[in-house]
Amino acid sequence: MMKKILKQFSLPLAASLGATMGALILYQCVTLRRANQKENLSSCQKQEFYGIETAFEKRGYGKKLLLLHSIFPGASRMEWEKAAEALSKEYTVYTMDLPGFGQSQQPKKPWTAYQYAAFLHDFVQKEISGSVSVLAANSSADLALIWSMLYPEDLEKLVLISPEGFGRGFATTEDMKPLKMLLSPVIGTQRFLQDTKKSRLKSMLEEMFYEKERLDPDFLEAVCQNARRGAHAQMVYAAIKTRFAAADTKDAFHRLEKPFLLIWGEKNIANPWQYMEEAEKTRSNGEFLLFENTAALPHMENTAAFVSSVTQFIDEQR
Incomplete structure (x- = not known):
């Protein structure tokens, strides 16, 4: 008798679960299809580097700067739009969507910091054909440090905004x-x-x-x-x-031979400015700036002061 009762209940339950699962899968498919049907109207160049079709923009004339955006879901070169526009009045400014972000192609598997460094090296060799000064924010600042360790010939100067590897290191x-x-x-x-x-x-x-x-x-x-x-x-x-691409960049920072400017937002809660204090104790030959009333994105929150500070640093004779 009990078996019959269980059977009577199990069949409707299985059917219900199957219908729910089917509806969930349908919802997911429709949602993702709609997301990929939206048109991105921002203009850019596209070219393959390190096997990845990469979206990037070039503007202005003068010394060459490459701006690397932070790494978070939905990140893109648009993070640098206001700063890039201001800097392009004096420099040749490149902004790009890193592989996996914005309008650039996505790798089929997660990349490590070392793969991103190899990609950036390929970009500089093919597109810039010489060395470049790099401005990099948050996780991309760690990618820039790994890059500086592997391919130092690519880099002129580094502007690093709150590298995350100082405090958290490898995943x-x-x-x-x-x-x-x-x-x-x-x-x-x-x-x-x-x-x-x-x-x-x-x-x-x-x-x-x-x-x-x-x-x-x-x-x-x-x-x-x-x-x-x-x-x-x-x-x-x-x-x-x-944090698949995370890296412990303290060693790369200590070995850094290029001129650098380390910037931190005073109100950066996720990655506190005290890490900059620790970095300054070990590398007093660099430049260090703490931006008041900004958090993880001082280049967006106080663009004018950021551009002024970067311009002064880039134009310094070393």
């Missing part, structure tokens, strides 16, 4: 644990879609600003549009969440 086993789940269909996809909702992305960006009112609505829209774009968007998200 740990604990960091990497969720990778398989985050890459999985259905469960991983649902987590990806939840974390790339506009409300979640807005909260993430507001934490990167000291004054959330400074968050440009157009920048937010670009982040939302880019976060789900591409066949491997979920993979890029999983790599970010597990």
